[in-house]
Amino acid sequence: MAAAHISTAHVSITVADDHLDDLDGVAQALRERGVHVDEVFGALGIIVGSVPETRRAALTQLPGIAAVDVQPGGPTRFTVPPPDAPVQ
Amino acid sequence: MIDAPDRGPIATRTDRYVVVFRDDVPALEMDRAVRDLLGQPGPGGAVARAEDFADRAVTAEEADRAAAVVFDELGVAVIAADPDRYPSVQAAVSTDPRIVVVEPELIYTVLPGQLPGQDTGVQLPAQPGPAVPRPADPATPSAEYLRGYRDGVQDLARRLGQAGGSAMDLIAQVSYQDTDQAAWGLHATGVLTSPATGAGIRIAVLDTGFDLTHPDFSGRPITGRSFVPGEEVQDRHGHGTHCIGTAAGPAAPGQGPRYGVAPEAQIWAGKVLSDSGSGTDTNILAGLNWAVAGGCEVISMSLGADLDQVVQRYETVGRRALAAGSLLIAAAGNNAARRRGSVGFVGVPANSPSIMAVGAVDQTLAVADFSARSSALPGGQVDLAAPGVDVLSSWPMPGRTRSISGTSMATPHVAGLAALWAQTRGDRGQALWTTLVQSASRLDASSADVGTGLALAPQRTG
Structure with a gap:
């Protein structure tokens, strides 16, 4: 395989309601399709991790996946202003 | 809602005045009080009452023709008076037990950049003062003036309602402060x-x-x-x-x-x-x-x-x-x-x-x-x-x-x-x-x- 650079997408994967009781199974299926799973949030039914861009689209076809959200350039950043800002 | 003062004045005054009656003054007595102010002895003439109009909706044109309009359900009247007469009107009011206050009428305008139906940004002057003639000729009120008049009456009615009908509450607007007790x-x-x-x-x-x-x-x-x-x-x-x-x-x-x-x-x-x-x-x-x-x-x-x-x-x-x-x-x-x-x-x-x-x-x-x-x-x-x-x-x-x-x-x-x-x-x-x-x-x-x-x-x- 050529050593072309393949970019990686940070993803938040929403598990469908009907698979909430099998989060570990869904996570394993994701790993088998190239997802590096960072965290499984059991109370929320959300799995976060990263995946090569080329393999991302296929994830939505997996059973038990409701949504695959990706932010260009990395995860959404949430911010609050510096402590001395007038409006917080 | 009253705007924060730093948004600047957005209401201008007319040569008309808003009379606020005490809560217990009956409608007929409001008429009499207005006639007294205008110096009109008998019934009829130029004093209109809101209940004389269809659906009690007074248009600005009708209001302009009358020397006074009494909104008896609100306990409020709007009277026309030359600005020069304002001090004498004020003096008469101060001894009239039927009347709480007379204030210059204001023309209300929608703030720049706002859509119809949103905050009208109404501001009352701290003290009633001499009126400034409005730019439009009263005989041919502009659409802008009509809207302003309607908004003014509606706003007044709303604030009277909020204040439980008390004109003093109407004047004292809400403003919370930190106290020794709590934020x-x-x-x-x-x-x-x-x-x-x-x-x-x-x-x-x-x-x-x-x-x-x-x-x-x-x-x-x-x-x-x-x-x-x-x-x-x-x-x-x-x-x-x-x-x-x-x-x-x-x-x-x-x-x-x-x-x-x-x-x-x-x-x-x-x-x-x-x-x-x-x-x-x-x-x-x-x-x-x-x-x-x-x-x-x-x-x-x-x-x-x-x-x-x-x-x-x-x-x-x-x-x-x-x-x-x-x-x-x-x-x-x-x-x-x-x-x-x-x-x-x-x-x-x-x-x-x-x-x-x-x-x-x-x-x-x-x-x-x-x-x-x-x-x-x-x-x-x-x-x-x-x-x-x-x-x-x-x-x-x-x-x-x-x-x-x-x-x-x-x-x-x-x-x-x-x-x-x-x-x-x-x-x-x-x-x-x-x-x-x-x-x-x-x-x-x-x-x-x-x-x-x-x-x-x-x-x-x-």
Whole structure:
């Protein structure tokens, strides 16, 4: 395989309601399709991790996946202003 | 709603005057009083009464032809008088027991950049004074003038209604202040008269952490967890400590006025934003997961990203949290600059339908300049408003307390109030949401800015 650079997408994967009781199974299926799973949030039914861009689209076809959200350039950043800002 | 003074005058005066009668003056006596003022001895003539017109709707043209119009249901009349006569009218009124006050009539205009039906930005002069002739010829009133007249009468009627009919209340407009007893927001939301304390309710505040050494919280059990890699719960920013103070600060701080809404709630401090004030999705989802799994009935998120788009994961998370009995409350956002004509939009995650979005009001319960308006997205609406200007709360030592502004400060007010309701009624999740929006005090401001209004504390019943 050529050593072309393949970019990686940070993803938040929403598990469908009907698979909430099998989060570990869904996570394993994701790993088998190239997802590096960072965290499984059991109370929320959300799995976060990263995946090569080329393999991302296929994830939505997996059973038990409701949504695959990706932010260009990395995860959404949430911010609050510096402590001395007038409006917080 | 009366505008903050720094928006400048937006009402101009006419050569007409508004007469406010005492509550117990009958309609016929109002007629007589007006005739006395005008120097007209008998009935008929140029005094019109609102009930003489179809549907009691007086047009500006009709009002212009009459020397006076009596709105007897309101206990108000509008009279025409030459500005030179104003001092003598004032003198006559001061000895007339039927009349409370005579003030110059104003022409009301919609503020630049505002849409019809929104805040008319009405401002009354502090003292009645000599009138300034209006630019339009009264014989040919412009459409602008007609609208202004209608808005003026409607506004007056509305404020009379609010004031319970008392003209003195009408003149003394609401403005809350910090007192020795408590921060203004606690006065405004009825916290000080509420029997509830938040006891038994867990409030998670997902923010920059908490100053665990703060003397106002000594001896208070704090459940803390950091989701920021390499940083501890200890707050080296201040934002999180301020938000936690508003939501759950003590009933009697070591020094200074009370600033906490739910003093006996259990505090869960989830650090999802770094000491420099930023965090990722993963941090926040991790904090949410911790709070929902821990059974927190209320989760406060004074954070946001200025994205005008639906983010599916937050909607899903909000829905699942509600089903699990956790209410997510988020700041609407500070991306408005209303004095410059920009109303902004509710950002992520507050724009998720299942996450409650909180806007900010000031001490006069007017929408704060920075407070974001509802967006067009489904779920992008502001659901409630709360105090968010010059809010006093705890700050990391050695500062101890600080007053700051933002929808970030409004949000923990609602979180604390939610804990009071959860304790009082046992409501959880969607039921708690419903109780909060139902019990809110309606405001004059547009629902696009404040939702159903100002969130309130439960009061003793019966």
